[in-house]
Amino acid sequence: MDELIRLASGDRDGTALHRPYDSKAISDENRGDDVLNGQLRPDRQAAMQAVETLLAFMGENPQRSGLLETPRRVVDALLEHGRGYDLDPDAILARTFDEVEGYDDMVLLQGIRFESRCEHHLEPIIGVAHVAYLPSDRVVGLSKIARVVDVFAKRLQVQERMTAQIASAIDRALAPRGVAVWLSAEHFCMASRGVHKVGVSTHTQRMTGLFAKDVHLATRFMTLAKAD
Ligand SMILES: Nc1nc2c(ncn2[C@@H]2O[C@H](COP(=O)(O)OP(=O)(O)OP(=O)(O)O)[C@@H](O)[C@H]2O)c(=O)[nH]1
Numbered sequence: 001m002d003e004l005i006r007l008a009s010g011d012r013d014g015t016a017l018h019r020p021y022d023s024k025a026i027s028d029e030n031r032g033d034d035v036l037n038g039q040l041r042p043d044r045q046a047a048m049q050a051v052e053t054l055l056a057f058m059g060e061n062p063q064r065s066g067l068l069e070t071p072r073r074v075v076d077a078l079l080e081h082g083r084g085y086d087l088d089p090d091a092i093l094a095r096t097f098d099e100v101e102g103y104d105d106m107v108l109l110q111g112i113r114f115e116s117r118c119e120h121h122l123e124p125i126i127g128v129a130h131v132a133y134l135p136s137d138r139v140v141g142l143s144k145i146a147r148v149v150d151v152f153a154k155r156l157q158v159q160e161r162m163t164a165q166i167a168s169a170i171d172r173a174l175a176p177r178g179v180a181v182w183l184s185a186e187h188f189c190m191a192s193r194g195v196h197k198v199g200v201s202t203h204t205q206r207m208t209g210l211f212a213k214d215v216h217l218a219t220r221f222m223t224l225a226k227a228d
């Protein structure tokens with residue numbers, strides 16, 4: 001058996017959990033409970049220990065009463081921010097419907113609010129997604145589009161990649177005649193640290209198929225997405 005897999009399933013308290021991570025081995029697409037691309041995933045205890053270390057690093061006393069529960073809270077929060085790693089967008093989009101009386105015009109979900117975390121600083125990215133597609137012969141449940149936005153939001157992100165991932169997932173699932181995704185978001189790593197610019201919106205778009213070819217269609221999408 002692969003040594004890392006053996007350690008993940010058996011050695012939960014050994015020093016193996018503190019092996020250095022090979023960052024090149026980590027991919028958004030493949031993350032298991034204990035092993036990520038052949039890479040050990042630390043257990044909760046090791047993660048809480050790491051939070052204590054960070055608190056001490058910033059000059060705090062992790063043993064003072066106000067901070068005793070903080071490692072547990074931070075680890076729970078990290079699991080919440082990363083819950084999209086364990087969700088499969090293809091499975092969420094797998095159920096489609098074809099009894100739509102030939103409806104083949106745009107389906108647009110406007111203003112899907114999302115909360116993500118940037119992969120550079122782990123700070124919030126908060127914004128909205130507008131997602132549209134042009135069905136070929138089938139449609140998908142509306143809530144599933146919003147769920148797919150959340151799958152990718154609940155991973156560490158850069159906004160450009162999240163935009164492309166949403167579009168690709170819908171392309172794969174529905175083979176529509178086109179997909180349009182528009183995200184606008186505020187990055188708190190720009191607002192509350194670093195350059196300290198509050199209220200800046202970053203806009204990213206991905207258009208595929210007819211949306212990429214037909215400027216009138218792309219304009220219609222953007223006009224509808226902006227509508228009150
Ligand atoms: N393209 C892109 N950049 C992002 C995103 N989120 C954060 N960033 C930027 O990632 C960059 C990281 O730059 P670095 O110079 O490596 O890090 P830094 O020293 O912390 O940079 P500052 O934020 O300028 O203090 C910053 O310019 C962030 O604004 C994103 O979704 N997309």
Ligand SMILES: [Zn+2]
Pocket residue numbers: 118119120121122123187189190
């Ligand atoms: Zn950042």
